[in-house]
Amino acid sequence: MLKKFGGSVGMTVLGVPVFAAGNKQGKQKKQTSKIKKILVIGAHPDDAETACGGTMILLSKAGHKVVSAYLTRGEAGISGETHDQAGKIRTNEAVNACKIMGARPEFLGQMDGNTEVNAQRYNEMYDFIQKEKPNVVITHWPIDGHRDHRACSILVFDAWKRMDRNFDLYYFEVDAGDQTQQFAPSDLVDIGSVIDEKHQACRCHVSQGMERVLNKFHFIMEKFHGIQNQCTYAEAFVRHQQVPGELIK
DSSP states (O other), X not given: OOEETTEEOOSEETTEEOOOBOSTTOOBOOOOSOOOEEEEEESSTTHHHHHHHXXXXXXXXXXXXXXXXXXXXXXXXXXXXXXXXXXXXHHHHHHHHHHHHTEEEEEEEEOTTXXXXXXXXXXXXXXXXXXXXXXXXXXXXXXXXXXXXXXXXXXXXXXXXXXXXOSEEEEEOOSTTTSBOSOOOSEEEEOGGGHHHHHHHHTTOGGGTHHHHIIIIIHHHHHHHHHHTTSSOEEEEEEOTTOOSOSOO
């Protein structure tokens, strides 16, 4: 089910065993090794879903604990709505998407379009990650056209260093060529078995014109990375070079 550049490899995602579909309905066998905590941290509702929703679903189906954390509630993301109204709408969309992905949603309290990187915000991110005690964290690639994405990435990176790199750190890709810049994946995950569920989760974000976003970016990205990975659809990640493991071994 899962492949890396150049051919088939063992059934693991993010260093965590995952089993292939066990029947024609595509149901996953529940994995029996130690349950891991995977923390995905995006700047806005829909970032995690579009970037790595398929991988999140695979991990959840394999029996692992998946948390989708949002730095903001997307308050500036709906034209004609106040920040409060938009935040409520987009929060509900994220909660609905998380139900499909099998993830627990968390909201970290910064403001869309006005995210901060300072001593207080560093401490807030550190405290949150320390409380969650993840085995793996996945967040934005630090070279990104969106300020909120860059802020999110650097806050996570700082927490990782302060915690003595005690979790594996990976970066995801959003809107290739438009936002994420110079992204060269180290690891690819075959998401063909859950592609419809991923798109269903993405489409929960009705306020963002998600059909246009999927057509313009993510359908193309999934197929392109599938070609790289010798499968139909894949999601791409960069493993931090100081992480000893591999996304797929």
